Amino acid sequence: MRTIFLALLLLSLMGNAQxxxxxxxxxxxAHHEAKVSISFPDIKPNSIIVRMSRTSPGRYALHEFAKNVYGFKATNSKGEPIKVERPDPYSWKLSDHDGTVNIEYILFANRGDGTYSQIDETHAHLNIPATFMYAENFEHRPISVNFDVREDLNWKVATQLKEESGTTYSAPDLYYFMDSPTEISDFDMKEFDLDDQKIRFVLHHTGTEEEFAEYFDKVQRIVKQEKKVYGELPEFDYGKYTFLACYIPNASGDGMEHRNSTILTSSRSLSEGGMEGNIGTVAHEFFHAWNVERIRPDELEPFNFAEANMTGSLWFAEGFTSYYTGLILCRANVRSEEEYINGLSGTFNYVWNSPALEYFNPIEMSYQAPFVDAATSVDPVNRENTFISYYSYGSVLGLALDLSLRQKDLNLDYFMKLMWKKYGKTEVAYKVENIEKTLKEYAGDQFASEFFDKHIYSSERPDYKKLFEAVGIKLEQATKKDYFGAYLRASEDGLVIAGNPVKSGPAYKAGLDSGDIIINVDGNEVSTAEDFNSVLSSNEDGNIKVVFRRFGSEKETEVSLETDPAYSISLDENASKKALKNRKNWLEAK
Known part of the structure; x- marks a missing residue:
């Protein structure tokens, strides 16, 4: 017994030493700077590489966090400088140490969202990859971090990291550390117990206690309805889940899921639109606690902090989560049935009428994430005609699958629950073919094969009119020919075509292009979108003459207007009793 005790003690001491x-x-x-110091002990090799991450959990594009680091210094255990080399823009090679490498640097941080960090006198909003360096080949070491808070600003710490003492927290390894955003501010917090676990809502805002109480009531209803989908909560580490919400003027709108927490940021206060406008992100991000954090795409395990992360499953991971976002708000009585149904139109039309269906199926749309997920580029792209967000694409496919299953007396809730039992609760990463296989187990081979062949491996549109009719919903299209097929924006130079015209739309067919400035329509001078629409509304035959300026030269073309391809989605007042019952089973609280 004594031998075992000594062995455990030795292992404990070795772990602490490392x-x-x-x-x-x-x-x-006040000037958005933080001072960071890190110590890497018990180093055996003569040199190590320390680096800033280029990616962040939940994001799929590259983000060059190293650009905000300066004042870098490296020393040994005695404080003596050691050799520093720069093998690439993201790394520092440190050599000739004495077994300990200490580094320090200054971080500039001024974007409060789900990817970057923001430091000012209102808060220290920290996304870990954007804040802290790490050492290659030491990813499995435990980490201790001390947040030296500004007591003069009444700052407190909120994070999913394990609290050790005071403002010192720990993570079992680098992956958990990187996945643990931290909010340090004079925040408010409310919590409730559900199934012997704590659900905490940390709110950094400028509003009132009454506003927070009203908002928190909505949060509780959302959490409980999402639990109903899966039948149980995930087993959160340390028995708690934490919403980290910053609803302050200097924040940037975003939401980002993590294993036991989520970041929610918005410049809208609860009193100025946030009470309704921010709550959808709450529903979306908490649903990720199951779908993406634990029901996890195989390609994201392990997450790569040095390269872009790509998976073909975002139509399911993000898209089905987006479908449930609106549905849960309805079931939780945060939105009415009518608000939910009417709200389907925007996403539906964006997907249904996109020329991009010609080029990519949902899997291939998911592959585009490294180019679009908060990615930046300076050259023009043709996304209007070649890309559909996997959030939106997956959302309308989730809707179609749910309504299709309900025609077989099945539903998407039970399918998601099966995915949870097979891949989430067990934390066995899945591939696209595993989703199809699970659907076959639940709904039968023929149903699953047909759905995947038509709508996942190909881009065929589901028969939404038939699906909607079964739940008492109308799908209708306009008849007037007043569709132009390009977005117009007033500018100092005139009424400009902002963005690429829709492929095969009237403006596209007439040879109009992004940047063209429309001067005159049917002999009427136009300078605003209102002017333009006024001319179109009085047009009789659907043909208009457009005078425009391109590269300084005046040109003329004729545009044949078309019927607006957009659909309206609304409750059917004449729905059958069976359709009304189906709708109730679909939308009612569980």
């Missing part, structure tokens, strides 16, 4: 320790302080928060 703990990488981090510290961050905010003396110059």
């Amino acid at each position: 703990t990488n320790t981090y510290k961050i302080s905010f003396e110059n928060a």
